Amino acid sequence: MMNDKIKLCYDVPADDFTRAGEASSNVKSKLKMMGVNPEIIRKVAIAMYEGEINMVIHAFGGTIDVVITPDEIEMVLKDDGPGIENIELAMQAGYSTAPDNIRSLGFGAGMGLPNMKKYTDELNIDSTVGVGTTVTMKVKMNER
Amino acid sequence: MMKVNELINQCGFEVMNEGNHTDREVTIPFCCDLLSIAMGRMPAGAAWVTVMANINTLAVATLADAACIILAEGSRLDDAAYQKAKEQGVTVLLTENPIFETALMVYQKLHA
Numbered sequence: 607m608m609n610d611k612i613k614l615c616y617d618v619p620a621d622d623f624t625r626a627g628e629a630s631s632n633v634k635s636k637l638k639m640m641g642v643n644p645e646i647i648r649k650v651a652i653a654m655y656e657g658e659i660n661m662v663i664h665a666f667g668g669t670i671d672v673v674i675t676p677d678e679i680e681m682v683l684k685d686d687g688p689g690i691e692n693i694e695l696a697m698q699a700g701y702s703t704a705p706d707n708i709r710s711l712g713f714g715a716g717m718g719l720p721n722m723k724k725y726t727d728e729l730n731i732d733s734t735v736g737v738g739t740t741v742t743m744k745v746k747m748n749e750r
Numbered sequence: 751m752m753k754v755n756e757l758i759n760q761c762g763f764e765v766m767n768e769g770n771h772t773d774r775e776v777t778i779p780f781c782c783d784l785l786s787i788a789m790g791r792m793p794a795g796a797a798w799v800t801v802m803a804n805i806n807t808l809a810v811a812t813l814a815d816a817a818c819i820i821l822a823e824g825s826r827l828d829d830a831a832y833q834k835a836k837e838q839g840v841t842v843l844l845t846e847n848p849i850f851e852t853a854l855m856v857y858q859k860l861h862a
Contacts, residue, residue: 624830627809631838634813644794644815651813652789659786659806712802717786724790 612636612674618658618683620667623711629670630655637674642747649725649745650679656718657683657741663708664688665739678727681743689735697723751775752860754818754841757797760859763820763843766827770839776817776860779853785810792816799853805831812838820856822849 614636616629634651638644654670661668665687673680690696696703697719704714723729728744755772758765777795782788783802792798794815800807803825811819818841821827827835827842835842845852 624805624834626806627813630813631809648794648813648815651815655809655813656786656789711804711806712783712785713806715784715786717784717790721786721790 614672614674616670616672618661618667618670618685620665621662622667623662626658626662627655629658633672637679640674646679646745646747650681653722653725653743653745654681654683656721657681657743659713660718660741661685661687663704663713668738677747679745679747681741683741683743684738685740686738689737689739690731690733691735693731693733751777754797757818757856757859758843761843761845761855763845765842766821766844767832767835767840767842769818769835769841771817772841774817776856778860779856780816781849781853789814797853797856799849799856801825801849803827803831805834807831808834808838808840811840817841818843820845820852822847822852 619625630651634647637647665685668685671682695701699720700716702714702716708714726743727746730742733739754774757776776797778793780792780796781799783800785806789810792814795817797818798816799820799822801823803821808831820843822845824846
């Protein structure tokens with residue numbers, strides 16, 4: 607059924623927590639319709655939602671491109687936000703620069719990037735301070 | 751194993767939103783209020799016991815594939831979150847009991 611490449615594009619609005627998760631939910635239901643393995647769908651949904659939340663908290667929103675092929679699901683999250691000063695530090699579980707109002711919503715535990723790494727097979731972060739961040743994540747269709 | 755609707759009947763939870771998947775199997779109770787940790791650690795099919803009752807709770811439950819949300823300590827969804835629960839068909843249950851007692855009761859029913 608999935609011989610072709612399917613490309614999906616989303617805008618992530620800035621500062622809108624009520625809409626964060628819409629893109630990931632949409633991808634989740636599309637993958638479900640394609641009959642993708644539920645555990646793979648869960649990995650994609652979690653990783654992408656964390657990315658969405660990061661864009662809302664830190665980067666005034668951005669765009670997400672998702673490419674689905676028979677082999678893998680690739681997510682490219684792009685923003686023109688402030689960039690990540692120290693990626694190694696940001697990858698540490700528990701490290702967070704999220705403000706207090708974000709913490710009161712239940713986020714800001716410093717688990718976003720670690721969760722993205724945990725649930726993807728490839729994670730690449732390309733960030734320049736003052737310019738923006740591009741996060742590329744891949745989840746393989748066949749779990750090994 | 752036990753389904754969401756059986757859990758509702760046996761534990762006496764108030765149903766805030768019934769949801770579309772009450773015939774789903776509950777795998778395990780899971781407790782956490784920090785959404786990112788819940789997101790990273792919650793097993794699929796969990797009965798998620800929390801006091802965090804905002805719209806993001808719904809997103810996390812949906813994306814991490816929880817079987818249902820149980821709001822403990824008398825916490826309730828606000829209007830926006832309630833609308834989202836209806837829209838997404840997420841089962842949301844209510845109890846006045848603390849998180850631990852609630853999760854323990856779910857665990858005991860699952861293992862009865």
